[in-house]
Amino acid sequence: MNDTICAPSTPPVHSSIAVIRISGADTLRALNSIFHSRVDIKPRYALYRSIIHEGDPVDDVIVIFYRSPRSYTGEDMAEIFCHGNPMIVQKIMILLHGLGIRMAQPGEFTRRAFMNGKLDLTEAEAINHIVRARSEWEIQTSLKQMHGSLKQAIHRIRTRVIEFRADIEAGIDFSEEEIDVLPQEQALQAAGDIHELIADLLARCRTGGQLSQGIDVAIVGRPNVGKSSILNLLLNQERAIVSSIPGTTRDIIREPFQVNGMHVNLNDTAGIDTPGDEIESIGISLSLQKIESSPFIILVLDATGGLRAADLSILDKIRNKKKIILINKVDIAAPDEIDRLRGEIREKTTLFSAKTGEGLNDLKDAISKLIKNEFIEIDNSFIANVRIVDLLEQSVRNIAAVGELIARQEPNEIIAFELQSLLDSLSEITGEITPEDILDSIFSRFCIGK
Template identity: 35%
Template sequence: MADSIAAISTSIGEAGIGIVRISGENSIDIGDLLFRGKSVKSLKESENRKLTYGHIIDPKDGEVIDEVLIVFMRKPHTYTRENMVEIYCHGGIISVKRILELILDNGARLAEPGEFTKRAFLNGRLDLSQAEAVIDIIRAKTDESFKVSLSQLEGSISNEVRRIREDILKMIAHIEASIDFPDEDIEQITYNELEKDSKAILRDIKRLLDTADRGRILRDGLNTVILGKPNVGKSSLLNAILRENRAIVTDIPGTTRDIIEEYVNIDGIPLKIIDTAGIRDTEDLVEKMGVDRAKDKVEKADLIIAVFDVSQDLTEDDHSIIDIIRGRRSIVLLNKSDLPRKWDKGYLNKLLPDYRMINTSVIEGVGIYELEQEIKNMFYAGDLEVESNVIITNMRHRDQLNKAYKNMKSGLEAILSNVPLDCIEVDIRNCWENLSAISGDAVGEDILDRIFSEFCIGK
């Protein structure tokens, strides 16, 4: 980490200001090479963390690049814990790019995605779960997911995991003491206590794991797939929910051929809504690929909205939809209810008992509100306020918690069958390590690379 890194931290496009950032030991020297202040001659003399007015110039020929504000932040009280310089120039494409190029020509290299945050982690300012929360904050699509991510950045997960890890360490210390000073009586006490402790730890891990389903939905949106045979009104429904003409709608069956994914917020519930190609047996190659994609999406769906056309008799294609949704979390729409009906709820109810069915006429806007309310009720029993801020939203954390749970469970089984203490210790240590990976105390370079490569450049 000896080199200095630089990147544009604001998004590229028309904007009031743009920010270019440098981090590293010689960021201050680079800043001084490029900056001509009005009153401050050198950044080194400038007051720590105080904005200074002046110009960025090309040191080769003195050409003025832009009028800026600049700030020098002395280590270690900075985002990366290194010396940092931030330049606030005019927004837009040109100024930020030229300033970045000058910085790169004068001693810094272009930062990799997430590299500022990676340095913050490597320098001990954030633990890994906090660093991961940073990208979730940037990507948050609803107030709730933002709130949860912010609390993770402030350490909600770290604190909870640290507490559990301390309890595990106590168990390990207890085991080692008993191994070192063996005595039959003490050993029996040890087994009883280990049983109690491991059960408590299992409960704690389980409590966190139980939040993961909801956490994933908060973070990524409820994966909702609109499914039905061609021409039943799927794309019309997508447009109605989005309240815009996003997808092409025609009366030609087979209009939608690819997957269309959009985000929408229904009373705070983030929905990733996916319109699909109408399911049918077809010889058309492109349409067939669309149908396969639709079926793929079903596998990962949290919710299926199955659309049927009540103005037409049910066909074999409808029956294949019925087969697909059986046993899955679905809401059934009886669409085109403005037209004369060929059948009604009762008929479909026999085939799909216990499914919520709603009469809709997407074209007239009937039933959309009921659908939205139903989605809300299904997932949050009407209440989406986040009561607890310790919610697992990150799948890596969930995986680690799952592993930790399994290891502690196998430890408990070993305790209950009076397996020798040193064998029990192995499971418990594994559990401890699984949890350590959440805060990043025991993760390899490859995992770090993967995590930070998902970041945007400049963060």
């Protein structure tokens, strides 16, 4: 990290403003060179300057210089705000390269911030989550993690483990005197308490991981009950073809959707009934597979004509599923028809009209409630990638092994060794001990200029 790097932080498109970042020991030298200025550039002030090359103007810009260590990366750093023309950005980048400032790798600014102790690995990964978030919940949760919420949770557990290990090692020091520093019962209780803390954190990370990937919701029903119309209404766009001809939808249409700040994947499926041809049969097979794989179901029923055999068959298939039973076409059904249908179903239903939009807010609220009832810890969950989940799973195995060693009255040296393995797993989550190749993998997923 002895060299100085630069990169655009904004996309290469025509826009009002573009941003170029510079970080490293030669930052100030580079600024003075492109501005042809020897006037001190005051840190943390927005300064108006002209970039000149061989007597010709390149652009008039705003520059902010940050003196180490009071910068994002912890190094001398600058941000140049120029006009958002890709050709201007390219000219400035060429000037910087000519001064020996190299192009940054993806995520290299954040990696330098991590290496310089400005943030830990969970906070660094949270920055990437913010950039790639697809829902309001993801943004808010990632912001909390950027400010240290996951780091603090890990550190609380590490503190308990360190204290526990100290008690175990005290038993090693006094082993010859046969002093029982930590009785077996207390040791088992301590191991159990730590196991509970890690298992709880793992569950909340798994919940956050599922929510950030998007929760699958399948819209199912027999043909022509209005599934595609409901999808279009929820999305507020004509995404699926709507036709009075049965079997129009042959494949699964999957679209992202936000409901009360949560990311949902809506799946419009082919109508389930007796197939009319081979292609329709394939579509029905895919619909049945989607019912099996989706944690949440919206079953659409036609308010006119009562329950049919296909409806009953689908109801039976989703009997044990988390579901919303939506009665569509209430705008053209007689009240007694609706009451009769509800009586046949004998489950909670939501009334809806894809034509008028009646019940749309009720449907959105029902989807939100369905998900929140399943994920009770939604507001206390963390967005965790596979790396973090794997390390927490390893931590659970470590502390479980500690409990088994204590129960078998194994020597304290062996128990202390297993506790150190647990501490290593927890430390790897925050990046206190992380192999170089793991860091390469993490930061390579970032945008260039971040």
